[in-house]
Amino acid sequence: MSQLTYHRALEILENVCIGCSHCMKVCPTEALRVSGGKAHIHVEWCIDCGECYRVCPTRAIRVMDDDFKQIFEYKHRVLLVPSVFFAQFNDNISRDKIYSIIGELGFTEICAVEQSVDTLLLEENEYVKNSVKPAISSFCPAVIRLIQVRFPSLVDHIMRLIPPIEITAQYYKRKFAADGIPENDLGIFYLTPCIGKIASVKSPVGGYKSPITGVINMDFFYNKVFLAYKQHIPITNNVVVSKELSSKGIMFPVTGGESVHIEGRTLAIDGMNNVIDFLEMLENEEVDGFDFLELRACDQSCAGGILCHRNRFLTAENMRKFAATMPDTHTLVPEYLSHCSAVIHMDEIEPRSMIKYDRDIDIALKKMEGAKKLRMLFPGIDCGACGAPSCEALAEDIVKDQAEINACIFLRTLFEKRGEITLEEAVKIMEKIWGKDRFSKEI
Amino acid sequence: MLSEFKIEGGDFTRAGYASSQIKKILKNLNVSPDVVKRVVVALYEAEVNIVAHAFKGVIVADISNSGIKLVLEDEGPGIPDIGMAMTKGYSTASQTVREMGFGAGMGLPNIKDNADRFEIVSEVGKGTRLSIEIDFL
Numbered sequence: 001m002s003q004l005t006y007h008r009a010l011e012i013l014e015n016v017c018i019g020c021s022h023c024m025k026v027c028p029t030e031a032l033r034v035s036g037g038k039a040h041i042h043v044e045w046c047i048d049c050g051e052c053y054r055v056c057p058t059r060a061i062r063v064m065d066d067d068f069k070q071i072f073e074y075k076h077r078v079l080l081v082p083s084v085f086f087a088q089f090n091d092n093i094s095r096d097k098i099y100s101i102i103g104e105l106g107f108t109e110i111c112a113v114e115q116s117v118d119t120l121l122l123e124e125n126e127y128v129k130n131s132v133k134p135a136i137s138s139f140c141p142a143v144i145r146l147i148q149v150r151f152p153s154l155v156d157h158i159m160r161l162i163p164p165i166e167i168t169a170q171y172y173k174r175k176f177a178a179d180g181i182p183e184n185d186l187g188i189f190y191l192t193p194c195i196g197k198i199a200s201v202k203s204p205v206g207g208y209k210s211p212i213t214g215v216i217n218m219d220f221f222y223n224k225v226f227l228a229y230k231q232h233i234p235i236t237n238n239v240v241v242s243k244e245l246s247s248k249g250i251m252f253p254v255t256g257g258e259s260v261h262i263e264g265r266t267l268a269i270d271g272m273n274n275v276i277d278f279l280e281m282l283e284n285e286e287v288d289g290f291d292f293l294e295l296r297a298c299d300q301s302c303a304g305g306i307l308c309h310r311n312r313f314l315t316a317e318n319m320r321k322f323a324a325t326m327p328d329t330h331t332l333v334p335e336y337l338s339h340c341s342a343v344i345h346m347d348e349i350e351p352r353s354m355i356k357y358d359r360d361i362d363i364a365l366k367k368m369e370g371a372k373k374l375r376m377l378f379p380g381i382d383c384g385a386c387g388a389p390s391c392e393a394l395a396e397d398i399v400k401d402q403a404e405i406n407a408c409i410f411l412r413t414l415f416e417k418r419g420e421i422t423l424e425e426a427v428k429i430m431e432k433i434w435g436k437d438r439f440s441k442e443i
Numbered sequence: 444m445l446s447e448f449k450i451e452g453g454d455f456t457r458a459g460y461a462s463s464q465i466k467k468i469l470k471n472l473n474v475s476p477d478v479v480k481r482v483v484v485a486l487y488e489a490e491v492n493i494v495a496h497a498f499k500g501v502i503v504a505d506i507s508n509s510g511i512k513l514v515l516e517d518e519g520p521g522i523p524d525i526g527m528a529m530t531k532g533y534s535t536a537s538q539t540v541r542e543m544g545f546g547a548g549m550g551l552p553n554i555k556d557n558a559d560r561f562e563i564v565s566e567v568g569k570g571t572r573l574s575i576e577i578d579f580l
Binding site for chain 1 (some may be wrong): 462524
């Protein structure tokens with residue numbers, strides 16, 4: 001038994017899950033519950049941000065990346081590598097060494113994801129001039145989905161430009177087509193540091209279809225590359241490396257790396273809670289006068305990506321150091337401009353309503369009033385012993401018939417004290433939430 | 444459904460609490476984002492008015508299936524000339540209040556612009572009562 005998330009980027013493996021509730025506590029949309037000793041996901045509320053994956057101690061949450069072997073179905077195998085990947089390695093491992101190992105592992109061509117960034121930044125500045133203010137960067141997929149679900153009134157602020165990975169992929173698709181290579185011979189693979197990016201490739205927003213053939217999990221691929229390095233595998237394959245990349249491109253995925261190039265009054269905010277706080281203010285019209293917001297779900301942006309294993313500050317430092325050695329721009333920019341201006345725009349992004357109580361407002365109001373009364377009975381300490389992330393969430397679940405009032409350990413103790421439920425009944429309730437195994441230990 | 448909030452004069456750091464709570468309720472009821480925005484903007488302005496001008500006040504929000512009715516009653520100096528207070532750009536806010544980014548004289552007219560029905564009654568030396576109604580459809 002397993003469950004997939006909304007965009008099928010993550011899977012909870014029930015036989016591995018120990019029902020520890022760590023995931024439930026960090027979910028920004030409170031989409032997780034524990035029952036029967038296992039985590040369960042409210043699929044409609046999931047934004048595929050991967051915060052649950054980050055904290056899962058047993059790896060019960062699996063990334064739905066694509067099978068690596070599928071790359072060999074294509075004659076031309078392009079790997080688009082994000083700049084955070086190289087920053088996962090110690091400084092003494094050269095880029096050329098990493099390129100040659102990637103080639104040996106099976107790729108025929110390598111290009112930086114951020115090769116398109118210079119072009120995108122030019123388009124962003126044009127876009128921001130005439131857009132709804134502040135324009136919100138469309139780079140971070142978790143932020144886009146957060147806005148769709150929790151801040152539907154702000155969807156029209158999301159910049160309708162596709163992210164660098166898609167532009168670079170489009171460029172490659174066109175380049176190979178221009179060289180007369182049949183479409184079926186070309187596989188474009190994206191090495192991703194991000195769960196949200198897997199979701200966005202599998203189900204993109206804004207009426208867009210991705211040319212990316214498959215997504216490779218960076219955590220998995222790092223191990224593969226580093227193992228090959230440690231084992232000194234002989235290099236027998238030749239790999240084409242497109243090294244055109246600017247300092248702007250390298251720094252784009254780090255906090256401030258995008259907003260610093262946008263004209264006007266801008267702000268760069270990272271970390272899911274910080275982003276939520278600011279979006280609340282923006283929604284209340286408590287802030288104005290901003291032209292552009294760079295919002296990133298992960299602390300230190302992609303340097304703190306879910307599939308990056310290295311310390312985020314060291315990763316960001318490594319990227320800064322490398323950027324300092326690189327030029328401001330590169331020679332392919334004009335070509336990207338002529339190739340990409342037609343494909344860079346996407347359609348409007350639709351809000352995704354998060355039905356809390358009911359579609360019918362009369363029923364919703366009644367349930368909400370019920371939940372409000374229940375909340376007064378609960379202790380308000382959000383202990384999670386009921387299998388819901390907060391007292392408020394439990395109250396909501398009860399009025400929707402998805403939980404029972406006895407699930408609250410405080411009320412249950414009160415009922416026991418009054419003699420209204422027996423010890424056996426109380427134990428049964430705990431077992432129902434946390435699983436039988438937890439209460440049959442020999443101590 | 445009734446919700447009540449108490450407001451303390453001068454407590455700017457807490458101003459906005461009532462509007463953010465009401466926003467949460469309306470969003471959970473799937474009220475359309477445009478309506479939520481109008482309610483939040485009107486209520487926030489009204490909340491800040493009490494904080495900036497009155498000693499204390501109470502906000503009562505009554506949410507039904509057709510709309511929201513907000514009644515804000517404060518104990519404060521009252522408004523001597525409501526007609527003047529309803530003029531865009533008119534403000535009696537002190538220098539301190541203006542320095543905090545409030546008091547641009549857009550408060551009451553802005554509330555009225557966002558409301559479907561708006562009433563204001565004020566007695567000098569006693570206080571002000573504001574009634575704001577916004578329909579969901």
